[in-house]
Amino acid sequence: MDHEERARLPQELAHAANSFERYLVAERGRSAHTVRAYRGDVDALLIHALAEGVTTLAGLDLSLLRRWLGEQSAAGLARATLARRAATVRSFTAWALREELVEVDPALRLRAPKRDQTLPAVLQQQQIQRLMDALAVRAGEGEATAIRDHAMVELLYATGIRVGELAGADIDALNRERRALTVLGKGNKERVVPYGVPAARAVETWLSLGRPALAKPDSGPALFLGKRGARIDQRAVRTVVEHVFGQLGDTSATGPHTLRHSAATHLLDGGADLRAVQEILGHSSLATTQLYTHVSVERLRESYKQAHPRA
Structure with missing residues (x-):
């Protein structure tokens, strides 16, 4: 949403959004990225409400919220996006109720389509080894950025941390x-994660040559x-x-999160306890970590099909 659209909001709605x-x-303690989302x-909800003639928070009701999500669904938005927006609205209206800006919470019965349960991309252990070997060869040539890249990728895979957690880490x-x-981590929660000898x-x-x-x-x-000496972004x-x-x-995987997914899956494949993996990844809910058990089961099923004579 641009500044012109936001400026159209009536004072009460704009004040509520800002607050x-x-x-x-x-x-x-949400991250800047989460706050923007x-x-x-x-803002999108309130602009929609304004288009329907609603100029106060009290004018928000369940049918309006459903129409807003329905329009987005008809426009082809992904179920994951719709689920996130419904969660945002529930958080917003619950906050408004606590602040006594509304007398009832209109989103109590708001539902959105469940997210697609897609399995995360995972690299095979042989692929990880090839990737690290290639990075080590480049780092061995002595260029500072190559040494840094090797250390970052090793640490991302060794710890399963998020890219923001890596970028925000200090030497101490x-x-x-x-x-x-x-x-x-998320919600300003601090945790300690181990890493291995290669990392x-x-x-x-x-630290001794590259930095x-x-x-x-x-x-x-x-x-x-x-490259310019500032904290990497x-x-x-x-x-x-x-x-x-x-x-x-030989992979279509993209982004650091694949290393996080791979680390979690390989830990579970190796017999790690699910609770321990939850602690390492910094998941607030065990259900989130359990997704990786599904990945491991799928990998086991594929291995079974390939190896068992009566699969």
């Missing part, structure tokens, strides 16, 4: 003796740096990962 945004930041959804978050990294070696090489070559006086404590990490996936040649 909800501040609540998400100050009290819920929530605010965009709320590393416990190099215990091979553990402290990260700040430790790659990180040590980065000093990129660091500037104002680089600060960031663990990973961009998430887009740069995604670009690195997508590039190395492209060089792999």
